[in-house]
Amino acid sequence: MPWRETADPYHIFVSEVMLQQTQVARVRQKYGGFLQRFPSWHELAVARLADVVQQWQGLGYNRRARFLHQAAGEVVSRFAGGLPADQQLLATLPGIGRNTAGAICAFAFGMPVVFIETNIRRVFIHFFFAGRYKVSDAQLLPLVEQTLDRSDPRQWYFALMDYGATLKARGSNPNRRSAHYSRQPGFEGSRRQLRGAILRLLVSGEPLALADIAAAVGEQHAGSLESVLSDLENEGFLAAEQAHYYLR
Missing domain, CATH: 1.10.340.30 (Hypothetical protein; domain 2)
Structure with a gap:
């Protein structure tokens, strides 16, 4: 890496x-x-x-x-x-x-600060909370702090992340027992899919009319297209001029 x-x-x-x-x-x-x-x-x-x-x-x-x-x-x-x-x-x-x-x-x-990410979370739930559910990050943070290698936090965190990735690769995912775990919503037909499709259409720099965008993304997104375009405009991704959309 x-x-x-x-x-x-x-x-x-x-x-x-x-x-x-x-x-x-x-x-x-x-x-x-x-x-x-x-x-x-x-x-x-x-x-x-x-x-x-x-x-x-x-x-x-x-x-x-x-x-x-x-x-x-x-x-x-x-x-x-x-x-x-x-x-x-x-x-x-x-x-x-x-x-x-x-x-x-x-x-x-190289600062010995305490933080949690998905693989670190997986390691600490695996070792310290066997069989327990709804484990919060607030419960994990003191353990992360107590075990932190303050002389070389960079390599310590790298090792934790690699071990967490190995646990997942073995088919064990203790993160499912985290209070913060949620299943990824389906991508097909989602607003996230539509957002990505619109941005891919517009990265060429050519402004497109609503009808052109609608034809490109397909009928399955017809009900949410204008709402997603509005979101992207409000978030600063898009601008509209003379009924055509383009990336800022």
């Missing part, structure tokens, strides 16, 4: 946003190309959102591309292009919660 071979804060930040909701294998495919296209905070911040979304294609959950673009702008404007080594400050950036901020602190700055 190339993001484990660097301590560059920008590279780590990009990888952590990508890994939030996308499998490692897919992130590995997209990570290098994204950094080649946007090699610095400044170049990402000044890029058009449409170009960022285009480069993001294949990773899913496109809101993260917008958050990453906005975060780059804030790093440049608020922190003079230098990512702060501060979990609380990092958690104020768009799309960055406390756990992602903790991961960035550990992997970019």
